[in-house]
Amino acid sequence: MEETFVRLILLLPLFGAAVNGMMGLFAPAYRKQEAVIGVLGTLAVAVPFGLAVVLFLGHHHDPVIVETYTWMAAGDLVISFDYRIDALSLLMTLIVTGIGSLIHLYSAGYMHDDPGYWRFFAYLNLFIFAMLNLVLAENLLVLFLGWEGVGLCSYLLIGFWYTDLKNSAAANKAFIVNRVGDFTFLLAMFLLFRAMTTAGVAPFGLDFTTIFENAEVLTSGTVSVIVLLLFLGATGKSAQIPLFVWLPDAMAGPTPVSALIHAATMVTSGLYLLARLSPVVLEAPGVMIVIAFVGAATAIMAATVAITQNDIKKVLAYSTVSQLGYMFVAAGVGAFFVAIFHVMTHAFFKACLFLGSGSVIHSMHHVEHELEHKGVIPGHHGGHGGDASHGHGAHGAHGGAHGAKPYAALPYDGPFDAQDMRTMGGLRKYMPFTAITFLISTLAIAGIPPLAGFFSKDEILFKAFELGYDGHVWAYAVWGIGIITAVLTAVYMTRCYVLTFEGRERWPDAMDTKPHESPWTMTTPLVILAFFAMVAGFFGLPPVLGESWIHHWLGADYGGPVAEYHAELHVSHAVEWGLLGLGTLIAAGGVSFAWLNYRKSGLETDRTVRRRLGAVYTLLSNKYFVDEAYDATIVSPITEASRKGLAPFDQNVVDGTVNGAAKAIRNLSGWWRGMQTGIVQNYALALVLGVVVVVALMIFV
Amino acid sequence: MEITLNWYLSLSAVLFVIGVLGVLLRRNAIIIFLSVELMLNAVNLTLVAFSQAFADVDGLVLVFFVMSVAAAEAAVGLAIVIALFRNKTTVDVNEMSLFRG
Numbered sequence: 001m002e003e004t005f006v007r008l009i010l011l012l013p014l015f016g017a018a019v020n021g022m023m024g025l026f027a028p029a030y031r032k033q034e035a036v037i038g039v040l041g042t043l044a045v046a047v048p049f050g051l052a053v054v055l056f057l058g059h060h061h062d063p064v065i066v067e068t069y070t071w072m073a074a075g076d077l078v079i080s081f082d083y084r085i086d087a088l089s090l091l092m093t094l095i096v097t098g099i100g101s102l103i104h105l106y107s108a109g110y111m112h113d114d115p116g117y118w119r120f121f122a123y124l125n126l127f128i129f130a131m132l133n134l135v136l137a138e139n140l141l142v143l144f145l146g147w148e149g150v151g152l153c154s155y156l157l158i159g160f161w162y163t164d165l166k167n168s169a170a171a172n173k174a175f176i177v178n179r180v181g182d183f184t185f186l187l188a189m190f191l192l193f194r195a196m197t198t199a200g201v202a203p204f205g206l207d208f209t210t211i212f213e214n215a216e217v218l219t220s221g222t223v224s225v226i227v228l229l230l231f232l233g234a235t236g237k238s239a240q241i242p243l244f245v246w247l248p249d250a251m252a253g254p255t256p257v258s259a260l261i262h263a264a265t266m267v268t269s270g271l272y273l274l275a276r277l278s279p280v281v282l283e284a285p286g287v288m289i290v291i292a293f294v295g296a297a298t299a300i301m302a303a304t305v306a307i308t309q310n311d312i313k314k315v316l317a318y319s320t321v322s323q324l325g326y327m328f329v330a331a332g333v334g335a336f337f338v339a340i341f342h343v344m345t346h347a348f349f350k351a352c353l354f355l356g357s358g359s360v361i362h363s364m365h366h367v368e369h370e371l372e373h374k375g376v377i378p379g380h381h382g383g384h385g386g387d388a389s390h391g392h393g394a395h396g397a398h399g400g401a402h403g404a405k406p407y408a409a410l411p412y413d414g415p416f417d418a419q420d421m422r423t424m425g426g427l428r429k430y431m432p433f434t435a436i437t438f439l440i441s442t443l444a445i446a447g448i449p450p451l452a453g454f455f456s457k458d459e460i461l462f463k464a465f466e467l468g469y470d471g472h473v474w475a476y477a478v479w480g481i482g483i484i485t486a487v488l489t490a491v492y493m494t495r496c497y498v499l500t501f502e503g504r505e506r507w508p509d510a511m512d513t514k515p516h517e518s519p520w521t522m523t524t525p526l527v528i529l530a531f532f533a534m535v536a537g538f539f540g541l542p543p544v545l546g547e548s549w550i551h552h553w554l555g556a557d558y559g560g561p562v563a564e565y566h567a568e569l570h571v572s573h574a575v576e577w578g579l580l581g582l583g584t585l586i587a588a589g590g591v592s593f594a595w596l597n598y599r600k601s602g603l604e605t606d607r608t609v610r611r612r613l614g615a616v617y618t619l620l621s622n623k624y625f626v627d628e629a630y631d632a633t634i635v636s637p638i639t640e641a642s643r644k645g646l647a648p649f650d651q652n653v654v655d656g657t658v659n660g661a662a663k664a665i666r667n668l669s670g671w672w673r674g675m676q677t678g679i680v681q682n683y684a685l686a687l688v689l690g691v692v693v694v695v696a697l698m699i700f701v
Numbered sequence: 702m703e704i705t706l707n708w709y710l711s712l713s714a715v716l717f718v719i720g721v722l723g724v725l726l727r728r729n730a731i732i733i734f735l736s737v738e739l740m741l742n743a744v745n746l747t748l749v750a751f752s753q754a755f756a757d758v759d760g761l762v763l764v765f766f767v768m769s770v771a772a773a774e775a776a777v778g779l780a781i782v783i784a785l786f787r788n789k790t791t792v793d794v795n796e797m798s799l800f801r802g
Contacts, residue, residue: 678798680733684724 005055006066006083009048009093010132016044017125024118031118038108041121045104045128049097056090061559065138065209076202077193082138084208087553087560091340092135092272095347099264100128102525106355107256109521110362120160120254127153131265135272139207140189143273147185147237150266151178157261158253170252177246181236188229195222212279220283227284230277231291234270239321240298240328245627247321251313255358258313263320263354264347271327271343275336278563279556282334288565289474292332292464296481299325301624303488307495307609308621310412311419312357315496319445320350322485326460329478334565335463337554341540342460344550345452348536349441352529356438357419359522360427360500363515364418367507376408376509377416408508411603416507421499422603428501430515433523435501437530442497444533446490447587449580455537457486458583462542465579470567483586490590498598506602544576709750717743730782730792734775741771 020037023030030036063086071079104124111120130149137143151174159171189206196204199217204210218226234240239247250262261267274281274291281288302321309315323346330339372379411422428435444451447458461482467475507513517523540550554562571579597605610617619625675682716739723736745764752760786792 676801678801680794680797681725688721688725 001058002055002064002085003066005051006085006136007068009051009055009097010083010129010136012044012048013125013128013132016041017122017129020118020125021122024122031115034108034112034117037118037121038104041125042101042104042108044125045097046101048128048132049094049101052090052093052097055085056094059085059087059090061087063209063561071141073203076197076204078203079139079141079205080207081142082207083136083142084138085136088272088275088340088562089135091344091550091554093132095344096128096131096135096265099347099351099529100124100131100260102528103256103260103264103351103355106259106358106522106525107254109519110256110358111254112519116160120157123153123156123160124256124260127157127261127266131269134269138209139205140192140211141206143276144182144185144189147269148182150261150269151175151182151237154178154250154257154261154266157257158250160253160257164252167252170246170249174246174250177243178236181233181243183233184229184236185233188226188233191222191229192226195219195226208276211277215280215283218280218283223280224284224287227277227281227287228290230273230281231270231287231294234273234328235294236270238267238270238324238328240270240324241294241301244298244302244321245630248314248317248623251311251317255313255354255361258317259351259354259358262317263350267320267324268327268343268347271324271331271339274328274331275340275554275562278336278561281331281336282563282565288332288334290332292329292475292478295325295328295330295332296478296485297325298322299329299485300481300488301325303485303492304620305623307488307492308617310422311417312360312421312424312496312500313354313419315421315492316350316353316357319353319489319493320346322489323350323445326457326482326485329464329482330460333460333464333467333475333478335460336562336564337551337560338456338459338463338540340554340562341550342456344539345444345456345533345536348529349444349451349453349533352437352441352526352533353445355522355526355529356434356441359431359434359518359526360424360438361418362518362522363427363431364424364507367513367515368416368418370513371408371416371508374509374513376513377410378407410508411506421496423507424500424505425503425507425602426501426505426510427515431501431517433517433526437523437526438501439497440530441533442493443591444537446493446591447486447583448591449584449587450537452533452536454583454587455540455542458580459540459542459548461486461583462576462579466567466571467565469571469575470569483582486583487586487590490587491594494591494594495598498595499602502599503602542576542580544573544580706750706754709746713743713746713750716740716746728793728795730785730794730797733794734778734782738771738775741767 020041024037063084066083066085068081068083071081073079104121107120107124111117114120127150130146130153132146133149134143134146137146155171155175158174159168161167162171192211193204193206195218196211196214199214201210201214201217215223232243236243247262247267251258253262299322302318302325306315306318306322309318323342327339327342327346330336330342368377371377410416412420416423440451444453447454449455461479464475464479464482468479504510538549540548542548552558552560554560556563613620622628720736720738720740720743723739724733727733727736745767748760748764748767752758752764782792785797789796
C-alpha cells in the first residue's frame with residue numbers, strides 16, 4: 001500500500017504540471033479555462049496531501065523503503081531510485097502538500113486574469129514534485145535531484161513576470177547564488193563516496209541507510225569537512241550568511257511563490273538535510289559551533305535590516321532569513337527536532353503572513369488603478385497585473401502630463417508603490433479577514449504565548465541555554481543573540497502590522513478610494529493557516545508543560561530518525577519556567593513597545609528612529625551594503641576579468657579556432673573546385689585513367 | 702591463313718584506342734561524337750567476335766542493344782550540340798565549359 005501511495009504522491013503533481021503545461025503550450029484555447037487549470041493544479045497537490053495523511057496515520061516508526069529501480073551502477077557506485085517513508089519525511093510531506101494545496105487555492109484567486117495563469121500552475125505543480133523528491137529521497141543523489149528541481153522552479157517562478165528586467169535579474173541572482181551552494185553539496189557527496197568506498201563500504205549508493213550503518217568508518221576530520229560542505233550547501237538554499245542575498249530579491253516573484261517557496265518549503269530544505277543527516281552532523285561538534293553562530297549572526301543581521309524596510313514583502317523576506325537563522329541555531333546546538341518544529345510552525349505563520357501581504361497588495365493595486373483612473377496619481381505605461389513595483393512613467397508628487405490638476409503628494413518621494421507600507425494604514429476596516437489573520441500570525445512570530453511561534457522559538461532558545469549550562473560556554477553567546485533577535489522580531493513584525501492595518505489611511509484621496517477584501521479563494525487559506533499558527537505550538541510543548549509530541553515523533557530516543565545532542569547537566573525546572581517567562585516578557589515588551597509607538601504616530605516614529613540612529617540606520621536600511629560589497633569584491637572583478645581576459649580569449653582563440661577551421665575547409669574546397677574545369681575532355685581523361693588503374697589492379701594484384 | 706579471334710580483338714583494341722584518343726584530344730564536338738561511336742563499334746566488334754567464336758547468340762543480342770542506345774544517344778547529343786552551336790557559333794568543346802565549378 002505504501003508503495004502505491006508514495007508513487008501517487010510523487011506522480012500526481014508531475015501529472016498536473018504536465019497536463020497544464022502541455023495543454024497550455026499547444027492549445028491556446030485551454031489557457032482561458034482558468035477554472036479547469038486551477039482545479040486540476042490544486043487537486044494535484046490536495047490529493048497527495050490526503051494520501052500523506054493516510055500514510056501518516058498508519059505509520060509506526062519503522063522506516064519504509066520504497067524501491068523502484070536501479071538508476072545507475074558503475075563499479076562501487078550503485079544508485080537506486082528509492083524513496084523513504086519515515087517520521088521526518090512524512091512530516092515534511094504533510095507540510096509541503098498541506099500548505100502547498102492551500103497556496104494553490106489562494107493562487108487561483110490571486111493570479112486571476114494573469115495571461116500566464118496556466119504557466120504559473122504548471123510551475124507550481126512541478127515545484128511540488130521536486131520538493132517531494134527532495135524530502136522523500138532515500139539517497140543523497142535523488143535528494144540532490146529534488147534540490148536542483150526546486151532551484152529551477154524557484155528560478156522560473158521568481159522570474160515569472162519575465163518581461164520586467166528587474167524580475168529576470170532577481171531570478172538569475174537566486175539561481176546563481178544557489179548554484180554556489182549546490183557546488184559544495186556536490187563536493188560533499190564526492191567526498192562522502194570516496195571516504196566510504198576507500199574504507200571498504202561497497203557497493204555504496206549514497207543511501208541514508210548505508211550512511212548511518214557505516215558512519216563510524218569515517219574519521220572525525222573527514223566528517224567535519226563533509227558536514228561543513230553540506231552546511232555551505234544548505235546556506236545557499238536556506239539563505240544564510242554568506243549566501244542569503246538572493247532571498248529578499250526573490251520577492252520579485254508572485255506573492256504565492258514567496259509564501260510557498262521562500263517561506264514554507266524550499267528554504268527549509270537546508271534544515272531538512274541537516275536533520276536527515278543528524279547522526280553524521282553530531283560527529284562534527286566543531287562544525288556545529290560554526291552552524292550555530294552563522295545561524296545566530298544571520299538571525300540578528302536580518303532582523304535589524306527588517307526594521308528599516310518599507311516594502312511589506314521585503315520585511316517578511318528579511319524576517320524569513322532571520323527565522324531560518326533561528327532554525328540553524330537549533331541545528332547547531334544539536335536540537336534538530338526543534339529545528340524541524342520551527343520549520344513547521346514557521347511554515348504556518350509565515351505562509352499566512354505572505355499570503356496576507358499578497359491580499360493587501362492585491363487590493364492596493366485596485367486602489368492604485370482607481371487613483372490613476374481619477375488622475376490623482378500619474379498613470380504608469382504598460383506594466384502587468386502583478387505585484388512588482390512599477391517604476392516608470394511616474395514623476396513623483398509634481399505636476400504631470402495634463403498640467404491642469406497637480407498630482408497628489410505621496411508620503412515619500414517616488415512613484416506610487418502598492419507594496420510600500422507608507423501608502424497603507426487603516427486597512428483593518430476594509431479587509432477584516434486579512435487583518436485578523438495577519439495579526440494572529442504577527443503575534444505568533446513575535447512569540448506571544450500560546451501561539452505557535454512562542455513554543456518553537458522558546459524551545460530553540462532553551463536548547464541553546466541548556467547547552468551553555470552543560471559547559472559549552474559559547475552557547476550562551478548564541479542564546480544572547482537569540483534573545484536580542486526575539487525582541488527585534490517582536491518590534492519589526494508589530495511595526496509591519498501597525499503600519500499596514502492600523503492608524504489612518506495614508507494613500508491619496510483616501511476619502512473616496514476604498515480598498516476591499518479579497519475573494520474567498522484567498523481568504524480561506526488565510527483563515528486555515530492562521531488557525532494552525534495558533535495551535536501548532538501544542539505539537540511541541542516544552543518539557544515543563546507537558547509531553548512534546550514532535551520530540552516523540554521524530555526523536556531517535558523514541559525510535560524516530562532524528563538524532564540529538566544529549567546534555568549531561570540539565571537545567572532545573574525553576575530555570576525553565578524562568579526562561580519561559582523571559583521569552584513571554586520580551587515578546588510582550590517588543591510588541592507593546594512597537595504598538596504604542598507606531599499606533600500613535602506611524603511614520604513619525606520611523607523618522608525619529610532614523611534621526612536617533614543616524615549612520616547606523618543608513619547602514620541597516622541599505623542592508624549592511626552586502627550587495628554592494630559582493631559587487632565590489634566578487635561581481636566586478638569577475639566581470640572585469642571577463643572583459644579584459646576572457647573576452648579577448650573568446651574572440652581570438654575560441655572564435656579563431658572555429659573560424660580558422662571554416663577557412664581551412666573553404667580553401668581546401670576551393671582547391672578541389674579547381675578540378676571541376678567544365679571541360680568534357682578532362683573528365684573523360686579522368687575516366688580513362690581510372691579504368692586503366694582498375695584494370696591494372698585486376699591484372700597485376 | 703585462318704583469321705583467329707585474336708585478330709578481331711586486336712583490331713577492336715586498335716579501334717577503341719583511336720576512339721579514346723579522339724575523345725581526349727580532338728576539340729570538335731562532332732568529331733568527339735564520331736570517336737565515341739568508334740569506341741562503341743569497337744566493343745560491338747568484340748561482342749560479335751566472341752559470339753562467333755563461342756557459337757553463342759548472347760553477344761549478338763547485346764550488339765543490338767548497343768546500336769539502338771547509341772542511335773538514341775547520338776540523336777540527343779547532336780541536338781544538344783546544335784543548340785549550343787546556335788548560342789556560341791562554334792563546336793569547340795573548350796569554349797563550352799559551362800559546368801565549371
